[in-house]
Amino acid sequence: MQIIFTFLKAVWKTPTGRFSLIVLGIFVALAIFGPLIAPHDPMVRNYGPDRKLLRLAGPSWDHWLGTTLMGRDIASQMLHGARPALIVGGLTALGTVAIGLNIGLIAGYFGGRIDSILMRITDVFLGLPFLPFIIVVLSLSGRSLTTIVIAMTLVMWRSTARVIRAQVLSLREMPFVAAARITGASDLAILYREVAPNVLPLALVNTAFALAWAIITEASIGFLGFGDPQSITWGSILYDAYASQTMYRAPWWVVPPGIAIMVLVSAVYFAGRAYEEVLNPRLKGI
Amino acid sequence: MTRYILRRLFYMAVTLFAMITLMFFLFRMLPGDPTATVISPALDEAAREAMRRRFGLDQPLFTQYLAYLRNLAVLDFGMSFRTSAPVWDMIELRLVNTLLLILPSMIAAYVIGAFGGALIAWHRGGKAEGSVVLFATAVQSAPLFWLSMLAILLFSITLGWFPTGHIVTPGKFPDPTWRMYLTWDFLHHLALPFLVNTCYQLCFPLLLMRSTMLSTIGEDYVELARMKGLTERQVLYGHAMRNSLLPLATTLPMILGWAVAGSVVIESVFSWPGLGLLMIEAITRSDYPVVQGAFLLIAVLTILGTFVADLLYGLLDPRIVYR
Amino acid sequence: MTILHIDGLDLRYATDAGPAAALTDIRLRVAGGEAIGIVGESGCGKSTLLKAIMGVMPRNATITGGAIRFDGTDLVTAGAEAWRRARWKGIAMIAQSALNALNPVKRVGAQIAEAITAHETWPRAEVEARVAELLALVGVDPGRARDYPHQFSGGMRQRVLIAMALALRPPVLLADEPTTALDVIVQDQIFRRIRTLRGELGFAMLLVTHDLALVVENCDRVVVMYGGLVVEEGTVADIMAAPSHPYTLGLYNALARPGQRHQPISIPGRPPDLVDPPAGCRFAPRCPFALPRCHTEAPAMQVVSDGHAARCLRVAEMDTLRPTAALPETWEGPQP
Numbered sequence: 001m002q003i004i005f006t007f008l009k010a011v012w013k014t015p016t017g018r019f020s021l022i023v024l025g026i027f028v029a030l031a032i033f034g035p036l037i038a039p040h041d042p043m044v045r046n047y048g049p050d051r052k053l054l055r056l057a058g059p060s061w062d063h064w065l066g067t068t069l070m071g072r073d074i075a076s077q078m079l080h081g082a083r084p085a086l087i088v089g090g091l092t093a094l095g096t097v098a099i100g101l102n103i104g105l106i107a108g109y110f111g112g113r114i115d116s117i118l119m120r121i122t123d124v125f126l127g128l129p130f131l132p133f134i135i136v137v138l139s140l141s142g143r144s145l146t147t148i149v150i151a152m153t154l155v156m157w158r159s160t161a162r163v164i165r166a167q168v169l170s171l172r173e174m175p176f177v178a179a180a181r182i183t184g185a186s187d188l189a190i191l192y193r194e195v196a197p198n199v200l201p202l203a204l205v206n207t208a209f210a211l212a213w214a215i216i217t218e219a220s221i222g223f224l225g226f227g228d229p230q231s232i233t234w235g236s237i238l239y240d241a242y243a244s245q246t247m248y249r250a251p252w253w254v255v256p257p258g259i260a261i262m263v264l265v266s267a268v269y270f271a272g273r274a275y276e277e278v279l280n281p282r283l284k285g286i
Numbered sequence: 287m288t289r290y291i292l293r294r295l296f297y298m299a300v301t302l303f304a305m306i307t308l309m310f311f312l313f314r315m316l317p318g319d320p321t322a323t324v325i326s327p328a329l330d331e332a333a334r335e336a337m338r339r340r341f342g343l344d345q346p347l348f349t350q351y352l353a354y355l356r357n358l359a360v361l362d363f364g365m366s367f368r369t370s371a372p373v374w375d376m377i378e379l380r381l382v383n384t385l386l387l388i389l390p391s392m393i394a395a396y397v398i399g400a401f402g403g404a405l406i407a408w409h410r411g412g413k414a415e416g417s418v419v420l421f422a423t424a425v426q427s428a429p430l431f432w433l434s435m436l437a438i439l440l441f442s443i444t445l446g447w448f449p450t451g452h453i454v455t456p457g458k459f460p461d462p463t464w465r466m467y468l469t470w471d472f473l474h475h476l477a478l479p480f481l482v483n484t485c486y487q488l489c490f491p492l493l494l495m496r497s498t499m500l501s502t503i504g505e506d507y508v509e510l511a512r513m514k515g516l517t518e519r520q521v522l523y524g525h526a527m528r529n530s531l532l533p534l535a536t537t538l539p540m541i542l543g544w545a546v547a548g549s550v551v552i553e554s555v556f557s558w559p560g561l562g563l564l565m566i567e568a569i570t571r572s573d574y575p576v577v578q579g580a581f582l583l584i585a586v587l588t589i590l591g592t593f594v595a596d597l598l599y600g601l602l603d604p605r606i607v608y609r
Numbered sequence: 610m611t612i613l614h615i616d617g618l619d620l621r622y623a624t625d626a627g628p629a630a631a632l633t634d635i636r637l638r639v640a641g642g643e644a645i646g647i648v649g650e651s652g653c654g655k656s657t658l659l660k661a662i663m664g665v666m667p668r669n670a671t672i673t674g675g676a677i678r679f680d681g682t683d684l685v686t687a688g689a690e691a692w693r694r695a696r697w698k699g700i701a702m703i704a705q706s707a708l709n710a711l712n713p714v715k716r717v718g719a720q721i722a723e724a725i726t727a728h729e730t731w732p733r734a735e736v737e738a739r740v741a742e743l744l745a746l747v748g749v750d751p752g753r754a755r756d757y758p759h760q761f762s763g764g765m766r767q768r769v770l771i772a773m774a775l776a777l778r779p780p781v782l783l784a785d786e787p788t789t790a791l792d793v794i795v796q797d798q799i800f801r802r803i804r805t806l807r808g809e810l811g812f813a814m815l816l817v818t819h820d821l822a823l824v825v826e827n828c829d830r831v832v833v834m835y836g837g838l839v840v841e842e843g844t845v846a847d848i849m850a851a852p853s854h855p856y857t858l859g860l861y862n863a864l865a866r867p868g869q870r871h872q873p874i875s876i877p878g879r880p881p882d883l884v885d886p887p888a889g890c891r892f893a894p895r896c897p898f899a900l901p902r903c904h905t906e907a908p909a910m911q912v913v914s915d916g917h918a919a920r921c922l923r924v925a926e927m928d929t930l931r932p933t934a935a936l937p938e939t940w941e942g943p944q945p
Contacts, residue, residue: 123301124308126540126592127585129547132565136577139569140313212427219429220551224566238432242555247435248443258432265427280501411668506709512665513704514724514773515696524723525712532714603714604757 003200010278017274023267031086034079039064042080042232045071056250066252069244074237078256081234085215085264088149088233092214095153097207100160105199107161108168109191119165125158131220138226145228148221152214160206167199201279208272212265219261234261294596298589305585306358310351313574363579368571373579376564381583383453384549384560386467391480392545395487396538402488403495404527407503419493426489430482430548434555437482448478451557479556487545491534498530505529532602536595543588611678612813613639613662613700613781618675620661622883629883631657631670633837641780644807644814646824646845648860649834652880655817656705658834659783662815663702664692679781698728701779703770703787710770711758717769718744718754724776743772747802764795771803778810785817800827821864825849833857836881836891839910843917853919853927855896858934874937890922897939898923898930 011017039062040046046054046067054071057063065074107118137151171177172195180190221227222235223242234257241247247254345353357364363373406415425433442450449455453475459466466472502508503526511525512518550562557563561580568576600606620632632654639645647655660666662677664684676683679699684692701724704710712720721740725731731739741751747768758766767787774782784803788796804827807814816828824831824845831848833841833856841854852861859876878895881887887894893903903922911924923930933939 120297120301120304123297123589123592124304127301127305127543127588129565129581129584129588130544131550132547132562132569132577132581132584135550135566135569136313139572216427216429220431223429223431224550224554235429238429238435242435248439251439254432254435254439258428258436261432262424262428266423269423269427506704507712509665510702510704510710511712511723513663513696513702515693515698515727516723517693517727520723520727529712529714605713605759 038076040073093211099157104164399491407499539591646828
C-alpha cells in the first residue's frame with residue numbers, strides 16, 4: 001500500500017504525470033458511476049417519435065453519440081464499457097505482476113537449477129503466440145470476464161518474470177544481501193524482506209505497462225468475437241459495428257470506443273513513464 | 287563460442303519439446319470437446335467410428351501423443367479435421383501471405399523508428415520532441431484493429447484510394463500462383479494494411495530508441511567524440527546512435543515472432559488470408575491440428591528469433607563474451 | 610607569443626533556481642609551449658572553463674560575454690564550423706574519465722583514427738601508420754589498436770587517451786584531472802610520460818587539477834580559481850614562495866608535504882552558491898581574514914609583483930597574515 005502511495009506522489013510531481021493521473025481518475029469514476037449516469041439501457045432498442053426503430057441515428061440531444069444498427073444508445077454502451085475495461089485490465093495486471101515478480105525473484109535469487117527450470121518454462125510461454133493462445137483458451141474454456149483475465153495472465157507474466165530476474169541477478173551481488181546473510185537470515189527472508197523491496201519500483205512500472213497492454217488485448221479479444229457475451233465492452237461495441245457491415249456509414253459508432261481506449265491507455269503509459277523518469281532522471285533528457 | 291551455441295541449441299530443443307507436449311495436452315484437457323463440432327452427431331455410429339479411427343482418436347491419449355511426436359519428427363504436422371488436407375500445405379501458403387505483409391512492414395517500422403527516435407532525442411527539449419512522443423504513445427495506445435478500421439473508413443471508403451480488404455481482387459486469380467504477388471493488384475491491396483501496420487509498429491522502436499539515446503547522449507565518449515572535432519552528424523550516427531542501436535536490435539527478432547502472431551488482428555480487419563486469419567478460422571472450427579501446426583511454427587520462429595537476437599548482441603557488443 | 614587568449618569570458622548555466630554565473634570575467638593568456646596549472650576545489654569552474662574552450666558546453670550553458678582567441682581568431686564568434694575545425698587540431702584534450710571516455714563498442718585504433726580523419730584527408734594507410742606511431746609514443750603496443758577499450762587496464766586506457774590527444778600534434782593540450790581514477794604509481798608514470806612528450810613536441814598545456822603538488826611538478830604558471838573567478842595567478846615559483854590570496858593559502862595548507870609536522874589543514878565550508886553569489890569577495894564567508902568590508906566590496910585583481918596578482922583587498926598585508934594562515938587553529942574559527 002505504501003509503495004502505491006509513493007508511486008502516486010512521484011508521478012504527481014511531473015506535469016505529464018499529474019495530467020495522466022487526473023485522466024485515470026476520471027476513468028475510474030466512470031467505471032464506478034458510468035452505469036448509473038447512462039441515459040439509456042444500453043441493450044434496449046430505441047424508437048423515434050414516429051415509432052420507427054432508430055437505426056444508425058446520428059448524435060442528437062437524446063442520443064449523444066447516436067445509435068447502433070439495432071437502435072441501441074452508443075453513449076450508454078460507452079459508459080457501461082469503462083467498468084469491464086478497468087476490472088479486466090487491473091486484475092490481469094495484478095496477476096501478471098504477482099506471478100512474474102515471484103518467478104523472477106526466485107529464479108534470479110536462487111540461480112542454478114531452479115533458475116534454469118523456471119527460465120525454460122518462461123521460454124515456452126515466450127514462444128506462444130500471444131493473441132491466438134488466449135483465443136484458444138477462451139474457445140475451449142468458455143467466454144467470461146474471469147476466463148479472459150486468466151487467459152491473459154497466463155501469457156503475460158513471461159515478460160515481467162524476465163525483467164525482474166535480470167534486476168535480481170544484479171541485486172544479489174549487493175553488499176546488503178551479503179550483510180543479511182551474515183546475520184543468519186533465511187533465504188526466503190532475504191528474498192522477500194531485502195531483495196523484493198528493491199525490485200518493487202521496477203515491478204510497479206511493469207504493472208503500469210501490463211495494465212496498458214491488458215486493456216488493449218481485452219478490446220482485441222472482444223473485437224475478434226471472443227469476449228464475454230454477457231457484458232458490454234468497448235471491444236464488443238467495435239465488434240458489433242464491424243460485424244454489422246454498416247460501420248462505415250456510422251463513424252459515431254466506430255470512433256468513440258477507440259478514443260476511449262486510446263486516452264485511457266495513453267494515460268497509463270504516461271504515468272508509468274513519469275515514474276520511470278523519477279527512477280532514472282537521465283530519461284528526462286537535459 | 288561453439289559450446290555456447292551448442293548449449294543454446296540444446297535449450298531450444300528442450301523448450302520446443304516442452305511446448306509441443308504442453309500444446310498437445312492443452313487441446314485435449316481443457317473443458318469442451320474439440321471433436322464434438324467436427325464429428326457431426328448426425329452421422330450414424332459406424333461412420334463416426336470410422337472417422338475417429340481415421341484421425342487416430344480411438345487410441346489412448348498417450349499413444350496419440352507418441353504418434354504425434356513420431357510424425358513431427360519427419361515434419362508431418364498431421365491432417366486438418368476439416369478438409370483432410372495436410373496441415374503443412376495449408377499453413378505454407380498462408381505463412382507466405384503473412385510474411386509478405388509483416389516482414390517489410392516491420393523492417394520499415396524499425397528503420398523509421400530507429401532514426402526517428404534518435405533524431406527526436408538529439409533535438410531534445412523542443413516542441414517537436416514532445417509532440418512526437420505524445421503522438422507515438424497515442425498510436426501505440428490505440429488498438430491496432432481500430433486504427434485499421436479508421437484507415438479503411440478514411441482511405442478506402444471516403445477517399446477511395448485503396449481496396450477495403452483481401453489480398454487481390456476476389457475472383458481475379460482463380461488458380462493462385464506466385465505470379466499473383468508480382469501484380470499491381472496485389473501491391474494495391476498490400477498498401478493500406480502495410481501502412482497501418484508500419485505506423486503502429488514503429489511506435490515501440492521509436493520510443494525505445496529515444497529513451498536509450500537520452501542515456502547515451504550523456505556519456506563521456508559522446509562528449510569526447512564532439513571534442514575530437516567530429517561533425518554533429520558523425521557524433522550522432524557514429525557514436526550516440528551506433529551505441530543506442532544495441533538494445534533495439536536485440537528486440538527485433540523476438541518482436542518479429544510476436545508480430546506474426548499479432549497479425550491475427552490486422553488480417554481479420556483486412557480479410558488478409560494469412561496465418562493469423564487461418565488460426566482464427568481453425569480455432570472457431572475446432573480444427574486443432576491446424577492450430578497446433580501454426581502455433582508450433584510461430585514458436586519455432588520466436589525461439590529462433592531470440593537466439594539470433596542473443597548472437598546479434600554478442601556481435602554488436604564486444605564486451606559480451608559467450609561461454 | 611600568445612597562442613590561446615581567453616579574454617573576459619563570462620558563462621552562465623540556466624538552472625531551476627535561476628542563472629548561475631559559472632565563469633566570471635576569466636582572463637588568461639597561454640603562450641606557445643607554456644604549461645599552466647588551474648587549481649581549485651570541485652565546482653569552482655575549472656572543468657567548465659576547459660569545456661568552454663573546447664566548445665562542448667552542456668546545453669544549459671551560454672557564453673554571455675568575452676572571447677576565446679585561438680591563434681588570433683575568436684572561436685566564440687567564428688561560428689560552429691570554425692570552432693569544430695579548431696578542436697583537436699588546434700586544441701586537444703586528455704579526457705578525465707578513462708573508463709567512460711572511450712566508446713566501448715569501437716576499437717581503440719578506430720577511435721584515434723577518427724580524430725585524424727575528422728580533420729585530414731590522409732590515405733588510409735597513412736592514418737593507420739600514424740595511429741601505430743602514436744600508440745608507440747605513449748608506450749602502448751601498436752598491435753593493440755584492434756583491441757576494445759574493456760581489454761585495457763585503467764593506466765593503459767589513459768595512455769590511449771593521451772595518444773588520441775596528440776593525434777594531430779595540437780599546439781595546445783588541455784588535461785582535466787587526467788589521473789584521478791588511477792593509483793599513485795600509475796599517475797606518476799603518466800605524468801612522467803606527459804613531461805617527456807612536452808619536451809619532445811613542445812605543446813602548451815592547461816592542466817586542471819585540485820592537487821597543487823601536480824602543478825608544482827608539471828607547470829610553469831598557476832591560476833587559482835574560486836567560485837567561477839580567477840583569484841590568484843603567477844609563476845609556480847612566485848606562488849609557492851608568496852601565496853597571496855587566503856584561498857591559495859588554504860590550498861597550500863591542504864598540501865601534504867614530505868617532512869611536514871602536522872596533518873594537512875582543509876578549508877572548512879562549501880563553495881559559494883553561484884545563482885546568488887556573495888555580494889563582496891566570494892571567498893569572504895569562508896575566509897579567516899575577512900574584514901567587514903570584504904563582505905560588501907568585490908575586490909579586483911591586485912598586483913603583487915610583476916606577473917603575480919591576487920583578488921584580495923588585503924594583498925598588502927599578506928606577508929603578516931601568512932604565518933597565521935599556517936596554523937591549524939586559524940581555520941577552525943566559527944564558520945557560517
